[in-house]
Amino acid sequence: QKEVEQNSGPLSVPEGAIASLNCTYSDRGSQSFFWYRQYSGKSPELIMFIYSNGDKEDGRFTAQLNKASQYVSLLIRDSQPSDSATYLCAVNKSGAGSYQLTFGKGTKLSVIP
Amino acid sequence: DVKVTQSSRYLVKRTGEKVFLECVQDMDHENMFWYRQDPGLGLRLIYFSYDVKMKEKGDIPEGYSVSREKKERFSLILESASTNQTSMYLCASSLRDRAHTEAFFGQGTRLTVV
Numbered sequence: 001q002k003e004v005e006q007n008s009g010p011l012s013v014p015e016g017a018i019a020s021l022n023c024t025y026s027d028r029g030s031q032s033f034f035w036y037r038q039y040s041g042k043s044p045e046l047i048m049f050i051y052s053n054g055d056k057e058d059g060r061f062t063a064q065l066n067k068a069s070q071y072v073s074l075l076i077r078d079s080q081p082s083d084s085a086t087y088l089c090a091v092n093k094s095g096a097g098s099y100q101l102t103f104g105k106g107t108k109l110s111v112i113p
Numbered sequence: 114d115v116k117v118t119q120s121s122r123y124l125v126k127r128t129g130e131k132v133f134l135e136c137v138q139d140m141d142h143e144n145m146f147w148y149r150q151d152p153g154l155g156l157r158l159i160y161f162s163y164d165v166k167m168k169e170k171g172d173i174p175e176g177y178s179v180s181r182e183k184k185e186r187f188s189l190i191l192e193s194a195s196t197n198q199t200s201m202y203l204c205a206s207s208l209r210d211r212a213h214t215e216a217f218f219g220q221g222t223r224l225t226v227v
Contacts, residue, residue, distance in 0.1 A: 031211075032214045032215070034215055034216075042220070042221070043203055043218040043219060043220050043221040044156075044203070044218050045218070046215055046216075046217065049215050051212075088155075088156070090216075092214045098211055098214065099144050099161075099163065099207060099209065099211075099214055100146075100158065100161065100171075101214065101216055103155055103156040104155065105153070105154070105155035106155065
């Protein structure tokens with residue numbers, strides 16, 4: 001069973017701090033990695049994707065990938081109350097099903113004003 | 114801007130009814146997916162389609178069927194709705210491009226079966 005694991009949280013951080021969200025995956029052949037943000041009652045919204053080892057920055061968000069350790073993380077700098085949401089890690093399946101994404105159950109982030 | 118539109122935000126149906134959930138995307142994406150999302154269980158793939166008239170079972174296809182007669186439209190059918198199918202249903206689409214497998218979601222349909 002190919003899985004994606006995340007801490008369910010809740011993760012609470014004060015406004016202005018760095019929030020660090022982590023994700024591990026079991027499918028060694030996965031090549032594409034995504035972070036989605038989901039507000040309560042809404043659908044997931046893509047915020048970051050990363051394909052290569054290392055860091056990728058986009059504004060206040062940084063995605064980090066380590067394929068050898070099968071580990072993906074998302075850093076949110078200068079956290080804002082509007083960042084309070086559930087963050088889903090998604091990984092593509094290797095092989096013939098490579099268009100399919102496997103999702104983690106999400107980490108709930110709460111940014112305290 | 115990618116647009117995936119689901120026909121209803123909220124639906125209430127009776128046990129045993131046949132239920133149709135419709136999804137349309139306007140980005141010429143080849144791949145379309147139906148997920149359900151339940152508290153504590155996360156997103157689970159029901160069915161997906163890589164092309165018109167083709168379909169593949171996902172992780173939880175029992176009690177569901179799908180139809181894809183046109184590239185932009187993917188329908189999920191609950192043949193005989195049951196209370197355990199009460200859930201949030203999410204449609205998504207993506208390109209058939211191994212370099213770009215990110216999926217874009219519709220707004221979701223919250224289905225209640227009574």
